[in-house]
Amino acid sequence: xxxxxxxxxxxxxxxxxxxxxxxxxxxxxxxxxxxxxxxxxxxxxxxxxxxxxxxxxxxxxxxxxxxxxxxxxxxxxxxxxxxxxxxxxxxxxxxxxxxxxxxxxxxxxxxxxx
Numbered sequence: 001x002x003x004x005x006x007x008x009x010x011x012x013x014x015x016x017x018x019x020x021x022x023x024x025x026x027x028x029x030x031x032x033x034x035x036x037x038x039x040x041x042x043x044x045x046x047x048x049x050x051x052x053x054x055x056x057x058x059x060x061x062x063x064x065x066x067x068x069x070x071x072x073x074x075x076x077x078x079x080x081x082x083x084x085x086x087x088x089x090x091x092x093x094x095x096x097x098x099x100x101x102x103x104x105x106x107x108x109x110x111x112x113x114x
Contacts, residue, residue, distance in 0.1 A: 040097075041093045044096070058111035059107070069112045079102045080102060082094055082095075082098040082101075083099055
């Protein structure tokens with residue numbers, strides 16, 4: 001007697017594929033998340049140093065030409081808002097980084113209006 005096997009049916013519907021893909025994606029995200037969080041915090045604390053030349057011009061050289069007080073006040077307002085958001089949502093990286101920006105923008109605003 002000849003035994004005929006039925007062809008293997010591969011389920012291609014989204015319901016059949018998505019759970020496995022979601023599991024793999026979750027696993028990868030769990031593995032890299034701590035590293036990404038540390039990198040974001042580090043870069044977020046280094047990035048305000050980009051304002052050092054402007055702060056030097058304002059505070060050491062007393063040069064304010066071309067610097068906008070409006071931009072600095074808006075930056076200060078945004079940094080304060082993000083800090084409050086980070087505190088409310090217990091997002092340590094957000095509020096720590098924006099505290100650094102509050103310091104930078106506050107120094108700029110103070111220097112421009114002195």
